[in-house]
Amino acid sequence: MDIIEKSASTPHPPYYAVIFTSLKLNNDEEYNKSSEHMLELVAQSEGFLGVESLRNDSGFEVTISYWRNLEDIKAWKNNFEHLLVQKRGRENWYKHYKVRICKVEREYDFNN
Amino acid sequence: MDIIEKSASTPHPPYYAVIFTSLKLNNDEEYNKSSEHMLELVAQSEGFLGVESLRNDSGFEVTISYWRNLEDIKAWKNNFEHLLVQKRGRENWYKHYKVRICKVEREYDFNN
Helix, strand or coil: CCCCCCCCCCCCCCCCEEEEEEEECCCCHHHHHHHHHHHHHHHHCCCCECCCCCCCCCCCEEEEEECCCHHHHHHHHHHHHHHHHHHHHHHHEEEEEEEEEEEEEEEEEEEE | CCCCCCCCCEEEEEEEHHEEEECCCCHEEEEEEEEHHHHHHHHHHCCCEEEEEEEECEEEEEEEEEEECHHHHHHHHHHHHHHHHHHHHHHHHHEEEEEEEEEEEEEEEEEC
């Protein structure tokens, strides 16, 4: 799958970030396909601003998605296909996950 | 170096997150040593709550550090050794970086 490998382009703060960290029980092909599909689906979601995602061979993953507001985050959480995948994740894929809902208050960057 | 590979243990919100995403020009040994030293140093910093960090072979890195409040974040940013490393990073290591200061408002987790 295409793991996103650059800083997301986001508008001036304030906006929101959802920090999702997870540890997988196993790394099966179905998980990879499902992740890919979710990234396609979330990109079409109202208020979605961007995503950054990295994982390693130990099954640890950090995915940060950026959003316009809390209502858009809630709508994505309750997206029907996404709900099915969340259920599948709890039953089959994840040993642990944590979701942090954050308001991005300030930012700065550097380009060489 | 020991890249942190699990969800950080943090207190109940509100607290703060600093999302640091970067793309490196090159992956030299000095950078790795410096990162390791900074992780040791930040862990002793007042108000530091935890860190999650992942990088890949393309030089993309996501490091999220968690903090008690904005004052503690500012104190770490202005730590003398850290300032030297930030300067070195802009001169030698980074093609790009972005820093987002966020207030963690809500969170939930799952354990299997």
